[in-house]
Amino acid sequence: MKTRDKILLSSLELFNERGERNITTNHIAAHLAISPGNLYYHFRNKSDIIYEIFLEYEKLVDFYLDIPEDRPITLEDLTFYLESVFDGLWSYRFFHRDLEYLLDSDRRLRQDYREFTNRCLAAISRIFEKLADAGIIQPQPDELRSAMSLNVWLVITNWMAFLKTAHALEESTSLTLKELKQGIYQVLTLEIPYLTADYRERVMALREKYRPSLPESADASDGASGKDEKLRNF
Amino acid sequence: MKTRDKILLSSLELFNERGERNITTNHIAAHLAISPGNLYYHFRNKSDIIYEIFLEYEKLVDFYLDIPEDRPITLEDLTFYLESVFDGLWSYRFFHRDLEYLLDSDRRLRQDYREFTNRCLAAISRIFEKLADAGIIQPQPDELRSAMSLNVWLVITNWMAFLKTAHALEESTSLTLKELKQGIYQVLTLEIPYLTADYRERVMALREKYRPSLPESADASDGASGKDEKLRNF
DNA sequence: GACTCACTAGAGTATATACTCTAATAATAG
DNA sequence: CTATTATTAGAGTATATACTCTAGTGAGTC
Numbered sequence: 049m050k051t052r053d054k055i056l057l058s059s060l061e062l063f064n065e066r067g068e069r070n071i072t073t074n075h076i077a078a079h080l081a082i083s084p085g086n087l088y089y090h091f092r093n094k095s096d097i098i099y100e101i102f103l104e105y106e107k108l109v110d111f112y113l114d115i116p117e118d119r120p121i122t123l124e125d126l127t128f129y130l131e132s133v134f135d136g137l138w139s140y141r142f143f144h145r146d147l148e149y150l151l152d153s154d155r156r157l158r159q160d161y162r163e164f165t166n167r168c169l170a171a172i173s174r175i176f177e178k179l180a181d182a183g184i185i186q187p188q189p190d191e192l193r194s195a196m197s198l199n200v201w202l203v204i205t206n207w208m209a210f211l212k213t214a215h216a217l218e219e220s221t222s223l224t225l226k227e228l229k230q231g232i233y234q235v236l237t238l239e240i241p242y243l244t245a246d247y248r249e250r251v252m253a254l255r256e257k258y259r260p261s262l263p264e265s266a267d268a269s270d271g272a273s274g275k276d277e278k279l280r281n282f
Numbered sequence: 283m284k285t286r287d288k289i290l291l292s293s294l295e296l297f298n299e300r301g302e303r304n305i306t307t308n309h310i311a312a313h314l315a316i317s318p319g320n321l322y323y324h325f326r327n328k329s330d331i332i333y334e335i336f337l338e339y340e341k342l343v344d345f346y347l348d349i350p351e352d353r354p355i356t357l358e359d360l361t362f363y364l365e366s367v368f369d370g371l372w373s374y375r376f377f378h379r380d381l382e383y384l385l386d387s388d389r390r391l392r393q394d395y396r397e398f399t400n401r402c403l404a405a406i407s408r409i410f411e412k413l414a415d416a417g418i419i420q421p422q423p424d425e426l427r428s429a430m431s432l433n434v435w436l437v438i439t440n441w442m443a444f445l446k447t448a449h450a451l452e453e454s455t456s457l458t459l460k461e462l463k464q465g466i467y468q469v470l471t472l473e474i475p476y477l478t479a480d481y482r483e484r485v486m487a488l489r490e491k492y493r494p495s496l497p498e499s500a501d502a503s504d505g506a507s508g509k510d511e512k513l514r515n516f
Numbered sequence: 517g518a519c520t521c522a523c524t525a526g527a528g529t530a531t532a533t534a535c536t537c538t539a540a541t542a543a544t545a546g
Numbered sequence: 547c548t549a550t551t552a553t554t555a556g557a558g559t560a561t562a563t564a565c566t567c568t569a570g571t572g573a574g575t576c
Contacts (some may be wrong), residue, residue, distance in 0.1 A: 146380075149379075158447075161447060165444075165447070166448070199471055202441060202468065203433055206439060209381065209439075213385055213395060213396070
């Protein structure tokens with residue numbers, strides 16, 4: 049593997065594990081057992097490394113969120129989108145952690161990320177539209193769909209920070225992909241009221257698969273029986 | 283004013299404006315025209331300053347989110363809670379920006395913040411309960427209410443980051459409290475499907491007050507007529 | 517007037533950080 | 547084989563950062 053690619057790979061790994069703020073270019077070089085000079089031969093600066101990693105991330109998510117326009121959407125599609133988005137979030141998890149700082153220090157990144165967000169929002173909105181076309185959720189007026197899509201985005205992008213800052217995670221305990229994917233439970237919670245009668249059961253069952261195992265909120269006290277109870281009000 | 287308090291005030295101000303990561307203890311001292319030594323006489327280190335600021339923040343939010351248990355809740359109460367929470371978020375906005383790093387570097391803060399989050403989640407959940415008692419929203423099973431409360435929290439705490447990273451905000455343009463409060467629109471969006479017939483109109487009118495003025499998502503194209511249209515599907 | 521004590525100045529320091537420079541070595545093209 | 551180019555090592559550097567240390571000052575107290 050090319051040194052350049054090794055640098056990108058190691059950087060991503062170290063950033064994810066210890067946070068971009070805690071990883072210097074010297075750390076990266078040391079981790080690869082190459083010299084700082086070598087690293088700076090391949091990249092002008094640290095920002096450049098981060099920018100390239102972002103491009104990979106962007107490419108991945110854009111690939112996942114390519115909505116087929118020639119056929120209706122299925123529940124399997126929805127599952128795929130959700131799983132994929134959280135996979136992506138996991139693989140590049142350092143990125144959202146220091147997002148604001150990163151965007152402040154790199155103009156290109158700032159601009160690109162803005163467009164990226166808009167594409168994601170548009171994709172989410174399109175998914176809602178197609179879910180309605182497929183009779184999985186009720187159709188929503190444009191304005192509501194936009195606001196809903198934005199809420200989905202906010203929940204998705206903040207779920208990891210919530211886990212890391214508020215959840216059981218004592219020192220030493222580190223986040224797992226499985227825990228991260230419980231975010232899908234939260235996203236599906238947003239959709240519950242809009243489900244059609246035809247699909248309600250199936251989506252609720254899907255959601256159940258991602259239910260967090262640990263109690264996660266101060267007043268979630270039962271946790272055992274809920275499975276039949278939770279449909280009560282629909 | 284005591285030097286100690288001036289340090290806290292200036293720190294908060296500088297952190298909010300330029301980000302904790304970009305502000306050193308020397309910056310703070312220089313801004314106050316005092317010596318670094320003086321600053322370190324009053325605080326052991328930078329973490330201590332941040333911790334004290336957090337304690338103020340915590341106190342403020344705890345004060346705002348004190349739910350009265352001796353009377354039913356009103357729509358005015360709800361408005362107050364929402365406005366207050368966003369006011370608090372605004373006044374201590376640096377905090378959520380570098381949250382993960384801050385918690386990683388200070389054990390006390392980590393622990394305290396976890397409890398703080400849980401109190402907030404419990405308060406949100408309690409508000410939902412009382413909204414149902416008051417006939418403003420339909421009652422929800424515990425499990426759904428918890429998940430909903432968590433989504434509300436995720437939307438609230440991520441809204442600012444969204445504005446800063448994805449919104450119009452070019453360089454130079456800086457965030458305003460007014461824009462921040464448009465997050466209330468997003469929070470109320472979450473509650474729409476649960477509103478009772480009695481209150482739907484009133485809550486929708488309230489929500490309308492916080493509607494963002496700018497188009498905020500890729501597919502929100504109309505923006506002019508929506509006011510009558512948006513109730514179509516309810 | 518001696519003493520205490522909260523408070524302050526300002527120089528200084530150890531370390532980290534991002535990055536540069538020079539020189540050397542491998543790889544490749546003609 | 548030679549010339550060029552790509553790659554690497556490793557020492558070095560300017561600056562920043564968080565923090566320490568010493569030497570006070572000034573207001574009150576007995």
